[in-house]
Structures are given as C-alpha cells and as structure tokens.
Amino acid sequence: MKRFLQALMLCIAIVFSVYAEQRKNPAEEIVRTTECDTLANGLISLICPLGNSGTVSLQIWVKTGSRNDPVGLSGMSHLFEHLMFRGSAQVASGDYRNFIESYGGKVAAFTTEDVIVFQADFPSAILEHVLAMEADRFASLTLSNETIAQERQTVLAERSAKVDAALRNKILEQLHTLTFPSHPYGRTTYGLPDDLRAITLADCESYFNEYFHPGNLILIVCGDVKSAQTRQWIESFFSAIPIRKHPETIRRSIQSSQLGPQRLDMVFSGGQDQMVVGWHIPDAASADMTYLRLLSRVFDLRYKSGRLNPADKRLGALDFHVAVDDRRDAGLFVAEISGKWPPDLSDPVAAWAGLLEESKWPVSPDEAELAKSLYLSDLGGSLDGTQAVAERLGYAACYIGGIAQLPAEQDRATKAVADDLNRVRQTYLVSNHRSAVVARGGGK
Numbered sequence: 001m002k003r004f005l006q007a008l009m010l011c012i013a014i015v016f017s018v019y020a021e022q023r024k025n026p027a028e029e030i031v032r033t034t035e036c037d038t039l040a041n042g043l044i045s046l047i048c049p050l051g052n053s054g055t056v057s058l059q060i061w062v063k064t065g066s067r068n069d070p071v072g073l074s075g076m077s078h079l080f081e082h083l084m085f086r087g088s089a090q091v092a093s094g095d096y097r098n099f100i101e102s103y104g105g106k107v108a109a110f111t112t113e114d115v116i117v118f119q120a121d122f123p124s125a126i127l128e129h130v131l132a133m134e135a136d137r138f139a140s141l142t143l144s145n146e147t148i149a150q151e152r153q154t155v156l157a158e159r160s161a162k163v164d165a166a167l168r169n170k171i172l173e174q175l176h177t178l179t180f181p182s183h184p185y186g187r188t189t190y191g192l193p194d195d196l197r198a199i200t201l202a203d204c205e206s207y208f209n210e211y212f213h214p215g216n217l218i219l220i221v222c223g224d225v226k227s228a229q230t231r232q233w234i235e236s237f238f239s240a241i242p243i244r245k246h247p248e249t250i251r252r253s254i255q256s257s258q259l260g261p262q263r264l265d266m267v268f269s270g271g272q273d274q275m276v277v278g279w280h281i282p283d284a285a286s287a288d289m290t291y292l293r294l295l296s297r298v299f300d301l302r303y304k305s306g307r308l309n310p311a312d313k314r315l316g317a318l319d320f321h322v323a324v325d326d327r328r329d330a331g332l333f334v335a336e337i338s339g340k341w342p343p344d345l346s347d348p349v350a351a352w353a354g355l356l357e358e359s360k361w362p363v364s365p366d367e368a369e370l371a372k373s374l375y376l377s378d379l380g381g382s383l384d385g386t387q388a389v390a391e392r393l394g395y396a397a398c399y400i401g402g403i404a405q406l407p408a409e410q411d412r413a414t415k416a417v418a419d420d421l422n423r424v425r426q427t428y429l430v431s432n433h434r435s436a437v438v439a440r441g442g443g444k
Contacts, residue, residue, distance in 0.1 A: 026383045027392075027406040034393060034403060035227050037234075041243045042215025045234050046393050046403065048222040050386055056124045056223030057386035060134060061394040062116040063218070064211040066191075067184035067329075073199050075155060075191015076207055078111045082151040083204065084118065084212075085109075089140035091133050093147070100130065113185050114328045115398050121387055124224045128233050134219075135237035138212055143204050152196055159190040167268060168336070171437050175276050178264050179332060179435040213244040218397045223386040262435040263349060272318060272338045273440050277353050279333045280433040284326040284399040290412040291424045292333055296322040297371035298363050298421065299335070299356060310351035314342055317352075328399055333428060341440075349436045357429045359422070368418040379410055 034048040069076040085107075087093035097107045105122030120130060163169045173188050180186035219238070221230050282288055302308035303320040310316070317337045325332040337352050355361075383389055396403045 025407050025410045026380060027410060030383060030389055030392070031403050031406055035231070036403070037231055039214060039235060039239050041239060041241055042213075043217055043219060043234075043238050043241075044397065045219045045221070045231070046397065047225065047227045047230050048220070048389060048393065049225055049227055050223055050389060052224050053386075054124055054224050055121060055386065056127055056221060056225055057390040058120045058122075058127070058130060058134070059220045059222075059387075059390045059394055060118045060138075061218040061220070061398050062118075062212060063114070063216050063398055065112050065114045065116060066187050066189040067113050068211065069184070069187055069191070069195075070203065070207070072195055073203060074187050074195040075159075075189075076199060076203070077116055078158075078189055078191055079148075079151055079155050079196065079199060079204075080207065080212070081109045081111045081116050082154055083143065083147060084137055084141065086147040086151065087142040088133075088137040089142070090136045093142070096133050096137065099133070100126070111189055112327075113187075113189060115394075117394065119387065119390075127221070127225060127230065131230075131233050132237050135241065138214070138217070138238075139241045141208060141212070143201060143208065145201050148199065148201060148204055152199065155191060156193060156196055159193070159196075163188070163190050167271070167274060167439060171266070171274055171276050171439050172334075174264055174266070174437045175278050175332075175334070175435060178262055178437065179278050179280070183329065185327060185329065209244060214238060214241050215243060218394055220390045220393050220397075222390040222393065259432060261431045264435075264437045266437065266439040268439055268441060271441050273341050273348070273438070274336070274338045275348055275352070275436060275438045277335045277337075277349060277356075277434060277436040278325075279429050279435075281324070281326075281331045281333050281428050283328055283330050285401050285405070287408075287412060288424050288427075289324065289326055289331070290409055291416055291420045292428065293324050294368065294371045294375055294413065294416055295363065295421045295425055296324055296333070297374050298367050301367065301370060301374075308355055310348075310355065312345070312351060314345060315339065315348050315351045322356075326399065343440075349438060353431070353434055353436065357425075357431065357434075359426055363418045363421040363425070365418045368416065368421055371421075372413055372416060375413055376410065379413065 030048060033050075034046050037045050037047075039045070065077050066074065085094065085097055087095070100107050100120055100122045103123050103126055105120060108119045110117055122130060163173060173190075176188070177186045219234065281292055299308065299322045300320075303317070308320070317339045319336075319338045321336045323334050323336075325334050335352065335356060337348070339348075341348055381388070382392055392406060393403055396406045
C-alpha cells in the first residue's frame with residue numbers, strides 16, 4: 001500500500017507539473033523580445049533574437065494572394081511565387097537560392113488566398129548579404145516574356161500534379177468555389193490553365209508594382225542575430241525602395257450570403273469514395289477560432305476512439321479528419337471523410353454532417369480538457385525553433401491584428417470550458433452554413 005501511495009503521489013506530481021508548464025505562455029516572451037520597426041516607406045520589420053545556434057530564419061510575408069488575382073488571371077500570385085527567384089538588377093536568375101544553399105541553407109515559398117511567403121534559413125554570418133539580395137529583388141525584379149513563359153510552364157505542371165491528378169485537392173478546390181461564389185476565396189490558388197496562359201508581361205508588371213513594395217511587406221528576422229545591427233542593415237538596403245500606392249483591402253461579409261445547405265456531386269474512376277464538408281466560420285482574428293480549433297480536436301478524438309460513426313454502419317469511414325481553415329475575411333471548418341459506400345446510399349452528407357452538427361451529443365467537460373491538453377501542446381510546438389517562431393510572427397502580423405495578439409490564443413485555450421465549444425458548435429456548425437462535395441468511385 002505504501003508503494004502504491006508513493007506511485008500515486010508521483011503521478012499526481014507529474015500531472016500538475018505538466019499542467020503548470022502548459023499554463024506558461026511562451027508567446028509572451030516572444031512578443032516581449034521581438035522588436036517592431038516601420039521604415040518611412042512603410043516596410044514593417046520584426047526582429048526576434050533567439051538562441052545562439054549561429055543560424056537565422058528570414059521570412060518576407062507579402063500581403064497579397066489569390067484573392068487579389070485579377071479577374072480572368074487566376075494563378076497570378078502563385079506565378080509570382082516562382083518569378084521572384086528569376087533575378088533582379090544585381091542578382092542573376094537562380095543566384096539567390098544558389099548562394100544560400102551553398103552555405104547549407106534552405107529556401108522555400110508558398111502562396112495562400114491571403115499571402116505569399118518567402119522563407120530562408122541559413123547561417124547568421126551571411127545575413128547582411130541575404131538582406132541585400134532580398135531588397136534588390138523587391139526593388140528591381142527582372143520580368144521578361146521569356147521568364148514568364150518558363151515559370152508559367154512550371155506552375156501549369158504543378159497544377160497538373162497537385163490538383164488535376166490529386167483527387168483530394170480537386171475536391172477541396174471545388175468546395176472553395178461552391179462555398180465562396182461571390183468572394184475571391186472561391187478562386188483557385190493554383191490558377192486555371194487558360195487564365196495562366198493569358199497572363200502577359202504587362203499584367204505582371206502591373207501586379208508587381210501594386211503589391212510588391214515595402215508598404216505591403218512584413219520582414220521577419222528570427223534567430224541568432226543582434227537587433228541593432230540587423231535593423232541598420234534593413235534600413236540601409238530597404239529604405240531606398242520608393243513608396244507606392246498601398247493596395248485597398250476589401251473585407252466582405254460571407255456568412256450572410258448562404259441561406260441553405262449546398263452540395264456538389266462528382267464521379268471518378270475507381271478508388272475510395274471521398275467527401276469534404278465545410279461550414280462558414282469567422283475570420284482568423286475572431287476569438288471563436290480558438291474554440292473551433294478545440295472542437296476539431298474533440299471530433300478527431302471521438303473518431304479515433306470509435307465513438308463517431310453513423311447509425312448506418314455501411315457509411316463507416318476509412319479515414320476522417322477535421323481542420324480549421326482560417327483566413328483574413330472568413331474561414332471554413334472542414335471535415336474530410338473517405339470510405340467505400342454502397343451505390344444505393346445517396347446521402348452520406350446527411351449522416352456525417354448530422355454527427356458533427358448534432359447538439360444532442362454535447363461536448364463533455366472531460367472531452368474539453370483532453371482537447372485543451374492536446375491543443376496547448378501543439379501550440380507550444382508552433383513556437384519551437386526559429387522558423388516556427390518566424391511563421392507565427394508573420395501569421396499574427398497578417399491575420400490577427402499584430403504580434404501583440406499572439407498570447408491571447410493560449411490564454412483563451414487555457415480558460416476554455418465545454419460550454420465555449422458547444423456554443424460555437426451551435427452557432428457555426430448548422431446546415432445553413434454547410435457546403436459539401438461528394439466524389440463517388442465507379443466512373444469510367
């Protein structure tokens with residue numbers, strides 16, 4: 001008995017230790033140590049000294065994405081993700097990437113509906129030179145019919161591989177088109193082939209001048225750096241880039257535009273049946289997004305424990321996943337389900353959406369606490385390492401009103417209770433906010 005009590009006390013001590021660790025808010029320290037500065041031309045820089053690893057993560061977040069693609073020219077933002085590596089006045093095509101990789105560094109970029117992000121991780125010793133190259137490509141990017149034609153083919157090949165030949169991404173693309181019929185979020189980030197082929201040199205020059213200027217950038221330096229020296233380099237290289245017109249940001253109401261459930265059916269040859277269901281949710285800055293993320297953890301836990309299945313067992317899922325897709329204007333709560341369903345079962349949407357919308361099975365306090373534990377662990381991991389910290393800073397600056405808002409996410413999650421999760425479920429996961437795309441196998 002004595003050994004049992006000792007073991008029990010040890011377990012209790014461990015649990016309280018883990019809980020106390022979770023209650024610490026690492027975002028507060030990140031915000032406290034990050035220096036924010038704005039140049040006269042509008043460039044915002046965030047410098048976060050972190051560790052003594054001898055490495056640094058540099059990211060530039062351009063506040064434009066597929067939402068700003070000109071009508072009939074979808075894929076423009078994605079195309080610029082590639083064009084930005086094709087040289088500038090002082091840097092030859094490919095030299096930016098080659099220089100960083102020659103020092104063992106890595107270069108990446110991605111495009112979303114709201115932003116284009118350029119990332120580089122490399123030794124701190126070459127930061128000055130990399131900043132000089134960054135400033136040069138944003139000041140004097142080389143655009144020509146030849147480079148546009150070459151990168152257009154790259155983007156078309158990427159679309160073919162990642163959308164046309166990938167059923168999941170094709171379904172998600174259709175879901176966004178269905179869900180946002182009158183909002184730019186309905187446009188594909190990859191671009192439509194005919195639209196991509198229609199883009200001209202003049203179109204690219206106009207897009208670059210409107211969006212790729214200091215007043216539309218967030219520059220982030222995170223890692224083993226000296227703040228004063230880094231700030232001096234940024235001012236030296238970027239302050240000469242002229243001020244240009246700031247793009248007009250149009251925020252549109254989305255939820256009120258949908259008055260009932262929507263559904264699109266597709267047929268493909270062979271394989272598992274797949275379905276995606278999306279519900280309109282608020283913009284990324286809304287406090288309710290925290291509770292919706294926790295709710296997604298609850299649904300995943302219910303599925304993994306075998307407690308989330310339709311009454312008709314023939315509609316069982318081979319795979320199930322829920323995610324919160326957050327954006328500047330409005331997001332989606334997305335459920336992805338795959339299975340092999342009999343042809344006579346014509347409405348898998350009602351069965352599965354009903355399980356997620358069903359208020360008769362509320363989230364329990366125990367489920368909420370477990371979801372909180374998992375989510376807080378994930379949140380801590382999002383601030384582990386220079387690249388992860390830089391991404392969180394960029395996200396905060398572009399999506400939720402600034403880096404000062406970062407600690408609030410963990411504070412809300414820590415204080416959340418089951419009632420918060422049930423409230424957002426009843427508010428947003430309703431049939432009038434729901435759209436679904438169902439892809440059934442058996443086509444030829």
